[in-house]
Amino acid sequence: RNIPMEQENSEVLMVRQPIFDKQLKIVAYQLRYQYSEHAEDSLFDPEKEGSMLLMHTFTSLFQDGQIQKVPAFLPFPSSMLEGGEPLALPRKQIVIEIHPDIQVSQGLIDHLSLLRKQGYRLALDGFSMQQDLIALIKHVNIVKVDFSLMHKRKILKLVALLGRSKITALAQNVDDFETLSFCKKAGFKLFQGRFISRPAKVLGKQVPGNSAALIQLIQQLQRPDITAAE
Numbered sequence: 574r575n576i577p578m579e580q581e582n583s584e585v586l587m588v589r590q591p592i593f594d595k596q597l598k599i600v601a602y603q604l605r606y607q608y609s610e611h612a613e614d615s616l617f618d619p620e621k622e623g624s625m626l627l628m629h630t631f632t633s634l635f636q637d638g639q640i641q642k643v644p645a646f647l648p649f650p651s652s653m654l655e656g657g658e659p660l661a662l663p664r665k666q667i668v669i670e671i672h673p674d675i676q677v678s679q680g681l682i683d684h685l686s687l688l689r690k691q692g693y694r695l696a697l698d699g700f701s702m703q704q705d706l707i708a709l710i711k712h713v714n715i716v717k718v719d720f721s722l723m724h725k726r727k728i729l730k731l732v733a734l735l736g737r738s739k740i741t742a743l744a745q746n747v748d749d750f751e752t753l754s755f756c757k758k759a760g761f762k763l764f765q766g767r768f769i770s771r772p773a774k775v776l777g778k779q780v781p782g783n784s785a786a787l788i789q790l791i792q793q794l795q796r797p798d799i800t801a802a803e
Contacts (some may be wrong), residue, residue: 592646592743593764595757601668603765605647646670646696655681664692668715673699677708685712696743702727710740715763717743720752732760 592601648670655678669688675681685695689712696715700706701722710716714736718728735742742757748764756764795798 580781582624583746590765591769593769594762595764599683599768600641601644605648619649630653642666643778644668644694648698650671651681654684654755660688660693664694668694668696670696670717671704671713673697673701673703673719677705682708682712685709686747689714699745699796702731711737711738713740715743717740718761720744720746730761736760767771 584767588605590603591599592603594600616770644666646668649672651672653673653676654669671685688695694714694715696717697706697709698717699715699719700710700716718731719729719761723731732742741763744752744761745758745762745764745765747756748768749752750768752766753764753768793803
């Protein structure tokens with residue numbers, strides 16, 4: 574897509590938040606952006622998130638004693654998911670994220686199926702058993718479950734159903750230790766939330782560190798066999 578002239582020399586405010594596995598290791602980053610120095614931590618308007626984001630997606634971290642690159646969850650506007658055109662993007666480095674407010678159509682479903690066949694991974698954001706989104710479940714690899722709108726009993730049933738369908742369940746909005754413990758017992762594979770790590774804002778290319786390294790350090794210090802070198 575073309576970049577508006579007024580944005581060509583603008584600084585991009587990037588917001589990134591780690592996505593963790595059960596061992597609290599970073600396995601991906603959630604990325605969002607907007608052209609403003611006063612952006613909020615919350616979700617940006619998905620219709621304004623375009624291909625500029627894709628050109629600023631370099632996610633790396635120092636973990637387990639080495640530099641690692643992890644995939645990025647990128648929210649795609651509906652206009653980029655319904656066009657039917659192939660994507661010239663690195664399949665291993667991105668996870669295409671679908672906003673829960675998207676209008677479900679046969680054209681959308683056909684394009685998602687095509688993206689899956691091309692090797693792209695798809696994630697459905699903010700799922701809380703919305704009736705119109707159920708049709709998308711079998712076409713995605715990851716479902717991000719919204720705790721704020723669901724009872725725990727329904728969450729347990731949903732995670733079990735996703736597991737049987739070989740779909741990875743991601744717990745979003747993990748805001749306290751109790752929720753994290755519940756999510757682990759429920760069978761979630763991935764975790765995202767302010768309790769683990771707050772979203773980090775950054776202007777330009779350099780992204781500051783976050784609390785993930787400290788959490789990993791504390792976790793390693795619990796091991797009785799840890800060595801001074803480690």
